[in-house]
Amino acid sequence: MAVLINPGTSPTPVFAYDNLLFFPADCRTCLVAKPARSKHCSLCGRCVQLFDHHCIWLNNDVGYYTYRYFIGFLVAKIWTFTYGAYLCWTALGVSPTMFWTTLRATSTENKITGTLFLLCVLLLPLVALFLGEHLRYIYLGVTTNETAKWDYIHYLMQNKLLYKDGSQFLVVDEMGYTTLTGAPINATRPAPVTSWDQLTNIYDHGFVSNLKQRLFPKPL
Ligand SMILES: [Zn+2]
Ligand SMILES: [Zn+2]
Numbered sequence: 001m002a003v004l005i006n007p008g009t010s011p012t013p014v015f016a017y018d019n020l021l022f023f024p025a026d027c028r029t030c031l032v033a034k035p036a037r038s039k040h041c042s043l044c045g046r047c048v049q050l051f052d053h054h055c056i057w058l059n060n061d062v063g064y065y066t067y068r069y070f071i072g073f074l075v076a077k078i079w080t081f082t083y084g085a086y087l088c089w090t091a092l093g094v095s096p097t098m099f100w101t102t103l104r105a106t107s108t109e110n111k112i113t114g115t116l117f118l119l120c121v122l123l124l125p126l127v128a129l130f131l132g133e134h135l136r137y138i139y140l141g142v143t144t145n146e147t148a149k150w151d152y153i154h155y156l157m158q159n160k161l162l163y164k165d166g167s168q169f170l171v172v173d174e175m176g177y178t179t180l181t182g183a184p185i186n187a188t189r190p191a192p193v194t195s196w197d198q199l200t201n202i203y204d205h206g207f208v209s210n211l212k213q214r215l216f217p218k219p220l
Contacts, residue, residue: 002055006065007060011033013033014035014064018202019168029045035047037051038050039145041061050217058070058073078127081121081124091113092114141201141210142201156193162192162193168185172190
């Protein structure tokens with residue numbers, strides 16, 4: 001399912017524009033309105049809602065419809081590696097101290113089983129860490145794509161370049177104030193934005209709600 005289904009290419013908007021990370025605009029390639037939280041995947045040549053990343057292993061985009069299968073895929077891999085390691089270990093029938101001796105000195109079957117055991121044991125923490133990272137993203141109410149956008153906001157804050165004028169966010173440079181999309185603007189009462197407390201992630205509704213949204217996406 002993670003490989004085969006449409007990741008969410010419908011242009012029907014699901015999320016509101018926050019005017020911080022996402023602004024109403026057309027996709028420069030598809031030439032249609034780009035919904036908030038979507039991104040154009042240059043490898044697939046399409047805009048995808050709730051775009052997380054293009055997965056080279058799945059050869060598909062992880063997005064609005066595919067995110068839950070991607071999470072399922074990671075959970076399945078964790079289970080496969082755990083059970084695989086257990087099976088290989090019991091098939092070898094060794095104690096921890098005998099492991100290298102068994103792997104080197106006996107039959108071809110033992111070498112293959114031992115190699116598979118090592119593969120399972122080495123890949124398990126990598127996939128578990130990757131799943132942990134995604135659970136953290138769900139907790140924070142962000143996608144992998146959005147983490148880069150939040151990093152940019154963080155950079156602007158750290159360098160005292162981000163301002164707020166009423167409800168509009170502005171960036172200051174040597175030429176004056178511009179909007180976050182780069183359009184020059186006259187600021188009336190700009191106030192510096194220097195801490196996360198002054199910003200709201202409108203896409204974060206708490207871990208449980210965020211998880212529900214990811215696992216049970218409404219039809220677009
Ligand atoms: Zn793609
Ligand atoms: Zn596009």
